[in-house]
Amino acid sequence: MPAPLTDQRPRRRAGQLQYWLSVAVFALATIGVFYANPPLLRSLRALAFDAYQRLSPAKPLPNSPIRVVTIDEASLAHLGQWPWPRSIMAQLNTKLAQAGASAIVYDVLFSEADRTSPEQVLQELSSDRQAGLRRLIQDWQTHDTQFADSLAHSPSVLAASFQNQTQGGAFPLKAGLALAGDNPAPLLPSFLGVSSNLAAFNDAAQGIGFVNWLPDNDQIVRRVPLFARQGDVIAPSLALEALRIAVGASTYVVRSANAQGAQAFGAHTGMNDVRVGPATIPTDGDGQIWVHFRYATPDEDIPAWRILSGAIDPAQLRGTIVLIGASAPGLLDLRATPLDPSIPGVDVHEQVLEQMLGGHYLKRPDFAPAVELLAALLSILMLAFAAPKVAAAINAGIGLVMVAAICGAGVLLFINAGYLFDPVFPSACAFIFSASSATYLYRQTEHQRAEIRRAFSQYVSPAIVHELQAHPERLKLGGEVRELTVFVCDIRSFTTIAEGLSAEQLTRFINSFLSPLTDIIIENQGTIDKYMGDAIMAFWNAPADDPRHALHACTASLEIMRRMRILNEAWRAEAQAAGRPFNDVAIGIGLNSGECCVGNLGSDRRFDYSAIGDTVNITARLESLTKAHKLTLLVGEDTARQAPELPFLEIDLVRLKGRTAPSHVFTLLVDPMPEDAWRAFTSAHANFLGAYRGARWDDADAALLALRPLAPPLLERLYANYAARIVRLRAATPENWDGVYELEEK
Numbered sequence: 001m002p003a004p005l006t007d008q009r010p011r012r013r014a015g016q017l018q019y020w021l022s023v024a025v026f027a028l029a030t031i032g033v034f035y036a037n038p039p040l041l042r043s044l045r046a047l048a049f050d051a052y053q054r055l056s057p058a059k060p061l062p063n064s065p066i067r068v069v070t071i072d073e074a075s076l077a078h079l080g081q082w083p084w085p086r087s088i089m090a091q092l093n094t095k096l097a098q099a100g101a102s103a104i105v106y107d108v109l110f111s112e113a114d115r116t117s118p119e120q121v122l123q124e125l126s127s128d129r130q131a132g133l134r135r136l137i138q139d140w141q142t143h144d145t146q147f148a149d150s151l152a153h154s155p156s157v158l159a160a161s162f163q164n165q166t167q168g169g170a171f172p173l174k175a176g177l178a179l180a181g182d183n184p185a186p187l188l189p190s191f192l193g194v195s196s197n198l199a200a201f202n203d204a205a206q207g208i209g210f211v212n213w214l215p216d217n218d219q220i221v222r223r224v225p226l227f228a229r230q231g232d233v234i235a236p237s238l239a240l241e242a243l244r245i246a247v248g249a250s251t252y253v254v255r256s257a258n259a260q261g262a263q264a265f266g267a268h269t270g271m272n273d274v275r276v277g278p279a280t281i282p283t284d285g286d287g288q289i290w291v292h293f294r295y296a297t298p299d300e301d302i303p304a305w306r307i308l309s310g311a312i313d314p315a316q317l318r319g320t321i322v323l324i325g326a327s328a329p330g331l332l333d334l335r336a337t338p339l340d341p342s343i344p345g346v347d348v349h350e351q352v353l354e355q356m357l358g359g360h361y362l363k364r365p366d367f368a369p370a371v372e373l374l375a376a377l378l379s380i381l382m383l384a385f386a387a388p389k390v391a392a393a394i395n396a397g398i399g400l401v402m403v404a405a406i407c408g409a410g411v412l413l414f415i416n417a418g419y420l421f422d423p424v425f426p427s428a429c430a431f432i433f434s435a436s437s438a439t440y441l442y443r444q445t446e447h448q449r450a451e452i453r454r455a456f457s458q459y460v461s462p463a464i465v466h467e468l469q470a471h472p473e474r475l476k477l478g479g480e481v482r483e484l485t486v487f488v489c490d491i492r493s494f495t496t497i498a499e500g501l502s503a504e505q506l507t508r509f510i511n512s513f514l515s516p517l518t519d520i521i522i523e524n525q526g527t528i529d530k531y532m533g534d535a536i537m538a539f540w541n542a543p544a545d546d547p548r549h550a551l552h553a554c555t556a557s558l559e560i561m562r563r564m565r566i567l568n569e570a571w572r573a574e575a576q577a578a579g580r581p582f583n584d585v586a587i588g589i590g591l592n593s594g595e596c597c598v599g600n601l602g603s604d605r606r607f608d609y610s611a612i613g614d615t616v617n618i619t620a621r622l623e624s625l626t627k628a629h630k631l632t633l634l635v636g637e638d639t640a641r642q643a644p645e646l647p648f649l650e651i652d653l654v655r656l657k658g659r660t661a662p663s664h665v666f667t668l669l670v671d672p673m674p675e676d677a678w679r680a681f682t683s684a685h686a687n688f689l690g691a692y693r694g695a696r697w698d699d700a701d702a703a704l705l706a707l708r709p710l711a712p713p714l715l716e717r718l719y720a721n722y723a724a725r726i727v728r729l730r731a732a733t734p735e736n737w738d739g740v741y742e743l744e745e746k
Contacts, residue, residue, distance in 0.1 A: 016388075022440065023384045027377055030429050034373050039217065044424040046216050049290075050338035052414040057339055058294040061354040065102070065246075067320045068301040068350050070327040078305035082331060086114040086143035088308065090150040095307055096322050097154035099314035103246040105157040105238060107211060107325030107333070107346040110197040114143040144200060152204035157241045159211045162191035162228055169194070171210070171235045172202040175244055181256035187270035187286045189214060189228040209241030211345070213335065214288070220336045224352055226274060227254070227287035239352040240276065246321045247277035257285070269366060281356050282363065290362035290420060293351055296343040301327065323349055364420040372422045375406060379430035387437040399434030403427040479599020484542055484611055485553040485591065485639055486619040487526065489517065489560065490535040492586040492627070500580065509571070510534060513585070516563050524556035525549075529610050539611050542598040550593050550642035554668060557589050557633055561670040564632075590623030592636030621656045622665060629665075630717035637664040647678065649685065651718070653693065654741045662740040669712060681710040692722070693739025697730045 033041070069092075071082060079088060089110075096104045141149070151158075160171060171194050191212075196202060210228055215221050226240050236244070236252060244252070253275040270285025283289055304324070306312050325346025326333040333345045355361060379402050387395050410423035491497065491513065498506055514536060518528055521538045525546050529537040540549035568584045575582035594615030601610045622634045629651060640648045648666040655662045673681065688703035704726070708719050729737070 019388065019440070020384070023380065026433055026436065027380055030376055030380065031373065034369075034376070034425065041425060043217065044428075045422045046218070046220070046222060048410070048422060048424045049222065049420055050220070052411065052420070053293055053338040055411060056415045058292040058351070058355070058360070060294060060297070061358045064354060065320045065357065066350050066353050067101075067317060067322045068346055069096075069304050069307060069322055069324045070298075070301045070344065070346065071108075071325065071331065072301070072303050072327045075303045075305040076328055079308070082326070082328075083114075085116040086110070086147040087116075090143070090146040092304060092308055092324070093147065093150040093154055093156065095310075096317060097150070099316075100318035101155065101322045102319050103155045103157055103207075103242050103321045105242040105245075105321060105323045105349070107159055107238065107323060107349060109159055109161060109195060110147070110201050111195060113198065114147075116143065144198060148198075148200040148204040151201060151206075154206075155245050156205045157207040157209060157238065157245050158197050158201060158205040159238050160194055160196040160208055160235075162189075162210050162212045162230065162235075163193040163195055164191055165193050167193040168196055171230050171233050172196055172208050173233065173235060174205065174207045175236060175241070175249075176251035177234055178251055178253045179256065180253065181258045181272070182270070184227070184254060184256045184271040184285075184287060185229050185232065185234055188234065189225050189286065189288075191228060191230050194230055207241035207245045209236050209238035211238050211349075213345075213348075215336075218336075220338060221291070221348055222338060223284070223288040223290050224348070225286070225288045226281065226283055227271070237352075239349045239356070240274070240281075242321050242323070242349070242353060243279065243356055244276050247279065249277040252276060276356075279356060279359070282361055284364065285366070289352070289355070290364055291337075291348070291352055292355060292360065292362045292418065293337045293339045296337075296340045296347050298327065298343075298347075301347075321353060323353075325349070360418065362414075362418050362420055368419070368421055372425050376426035376429040379406070379426055380433045383430060383434050383437060387434075392438050395438055396434060399430055402430045402434075406430065479597045479601055481595055481597055482542060483549075483593065484539040484596045484598060484615065485549045485593040485642075486596065486611065486616050487521070487538040487540075487553055487557065488535065488590045488619045488623040489537075490588050490623055492588060494534040497585065512571075513567065516567065517560055520556050520559045520563060524552045524559070526553065526556055527609075530608070537616075539596070539598070542596075542611065543609070548643075550639045551645065553591055553593075553639065554635065554643050554646055557591060557635075558668055558670055560587075560589065561632055587632060588623050588626035589633045590619045590621070590626065590636075591633070591639050592619040592622055593638040593642055594618070594636075618656060618659075618663075625654065625656075625665065628721070630721055631667050632670075632714075633667050635666040635668065637666065640664075640666045647672070649682065650689065652741050653739055662738075669714070671712065671714075673712065677710070681707075681712075684710050688722075692726070695729075695734075695737040695739075697726055700726055 076082060093104055150156075162171075189212075194210075196208070197205075202208060212225065212228065213221050214223065214225055224237065224239070226237050227234055228237075229235065234254075240252070244250075255272045255275070257269040257272065271283050271287045272285075273280055273282045274287075275281075281289065302312060323346050325344055327344040327346070334342045335345050335348050336342060337348065383395070383399060383402065386398050390398070406427045407423040410421045413419040413421055497509070501509060510533075513534070514531060517536055521528060521536075524540075525544075526538045526540050527542060529539055531537075540546050540553045546552060564585065564587060571585065572582045592615055594613070596611040596613035596615050598611040599609065601608060601612060618636060622636060626632060626634050631651065634651065635648065640646075646668060648668060651665050651667050653662050653664055672678075684703065684707040688700060688707050691697075691699035691703050701723075704719060704723060708716070711719060725741075
């Protein structure tokens with residue numbers, strides 16, 4: 001029998017507990033990684049948001065009131081190298097103001113005096129020449145003065161740049177700031193110093209905003225700050241100042257956490273939004289906005305030299321916000337965005353202003369991280385429930401579908417509502433958990449397969465072991481009802497044999513008997529059920545399917561009968577060598593087919609893979625009946641019917657103990673007969689059975705007399721048994737004789 005298997009339920013429960021503990025540990029690790037927010041996770045999240053933008057870039061603002069005037073290569077060729085004289089900048093500013101621009105915004109710092117101004121040029125001349133020329137230019141305005149005057153008479157906005165070192169004094173604020181709710185300063189980007197313009201320019205300008213970016217580690221601009229601070233001073237960005245000047249506002253109204261209408265539930269979450277005139281701009285808690293970029297359109301920018309030359313119709317500039325910045329590569333004001341590897345910084349300001357004017361914002365709400373963590377945990381939980389119940393390939397498919405669903409949901413939310421939800425973290429968690437659970441369950445399956453190999457490799461064929469490894473569920477506890485062909489084999493007169501052998505000799509004898517029989521059964525796809533001292537029980541068609549189980553069981557029985565001849569020769573030689581007598585060992589084999597309950601049967605603590613049922617009982621009685629019929633093999637009629645290709649010989653019609661209906665029993669001849677002899681023999685045998693069952697005793701005696709010379713020697717004792725039975729029946733003259741032999745023994 002297969003090695004006894006201990007009750008799998010405690011082991012299964014322990015395995016399930018271990019599995020769910022592993023799931024809990026994975027979930028806790030997921031939460032830990034989420035809150036640690038490592039650089040790799042931030043980078044992957046940023047790349048996912050970039051992919052959103054490439055899938056659905058922003059559309060250009062219809063009838064955009066923003067113009068970009070560039071200091072490009074062509075303008076440098078027309079007007080000379082940068083920096084240009086401030087007199088030229090004054091002309092440019094004046095022309096834009098005269099054209100009716102609503103804001104003239106410089107993405108350029110003017111932190112040093114103009115060296116091309118006449119009074120500056122004098123510093124390079126000798127003393128005597130300085131004296132003569134100073135009288136000549138004493139009534140001339142300096143270039144810086146010209147530019148400052150132009151700035152003072154126009155809606156101008158200058159740039160400043162924060163520094164992380166103490167320098168430049170305080171930021172030159174131009175606008176007021178009204179706060180509602182918590183002070184947002186602690187969460188804003190903080191700097192120590194500032195680089196600004198000449199004091200005359202700062203005083204003359206209508207607005208001043210910082211131009212600092214806060215790019216990610218890959219130096220790609222995805223968010224821009226609208227506010228930053230230097231100490232206690234909260235300053236606006238250049239784009240925000242441009243909007244303020246354009247709409248004629250003097251003050252920013254900043255609403256932060258816990259302001260009226262702001263939902264922070266008592267938490268200090270920073271800034272919520274800022275109001276500039278009629279525009280309300282939602283921000284992150286740190287005062288930044290996510291920019292929904294479009295592809296840059298450098299062909300729409302206006303070269304500065306064309307403004308100065310009058311080549312541009314002033315009507316194109318009336319009521320617009322004009323941004324002035326460098327686009328020439330040598331001026332090093334280029335930025336990377338999710339859509340463009342390199343665009344002028346002034347174009348980024350343009351797209352920020354377009355977003356504020358259009359009112360279409362990307363949203364990364366405060367609850368987004370919680371939703372992402374929840375999605376990750378739900379994905380893990382769903383996969384955890386599914387993994388033990390489905391095949392590894394299906395589990396992998398579920399994981400891929402889940403990843404696709406998470407990514408698809410993120411894309412749809414971005415396209416339809418502008419939400420930035422991170423698909424990377426929940427997808428990565430789902431993928432890693434799916435792979436981990438598959439690995440874990442694979443190891444569990446391999447362990448289970450090893451257990452199956454251990455339990456069955458000595459009792460079933462390698463092909464069946466392979467089948468059980470592929471489908472271990474067929475070994476379910478409690479068994480299943482299926483049709484089997486059952487085999488029972490026993491040694492005749494075993495007690496007499498055992499009496500003549502020592503314990504060691506008896507053990508060696510039993511092993512030499514059971515080992516070759518086991519090999520034959522396994523080679524013919526059978527399963528060993530159990531060894532019962534000198535007896536062996538086996539069955540076919542479980543645990544693996546065997547559509548030809550009856551044929552294979554019969555074939556194995558014939559091979560065993562042939563092998564017994566070889567074994568008897570070996571045992572005889574061994575006995576002769578030991579100087580002890582020896583009689584050939586005889587066996588009885590019963591075969592029968594029918595439904596049985598087969599599976600892991602036994603107690604709660606220990607069970608075997610075995611078969612039980614009426615079919616097993618009948619098989620045992622057929623094996624016992626071989627003694628009465630003086631035959632080695634008796635086969636039930638169900639088995640004979642399922643193997644029509646074999647030459648079965650009907651032996652008797654018997655009523656087994658405990659059964660009402662009679663059963664036809666058959667045998668197989670171990671040595672085949674020539675075809676002509678077989679036909680003559682079976683015809684005579686059928687003639688005899690007909691007379692016997694018809695109670696025609698004289699005809700039966702005559703038929704038996706004619707039959708016995710045709711029969712193989714192995715059937716001689718059977719026919720002698722029949723002759724004796726006829727004598728008893730003739731003397732008893734039974735009434736209602738139906739030809740059925742009543743078996744009183746089990």
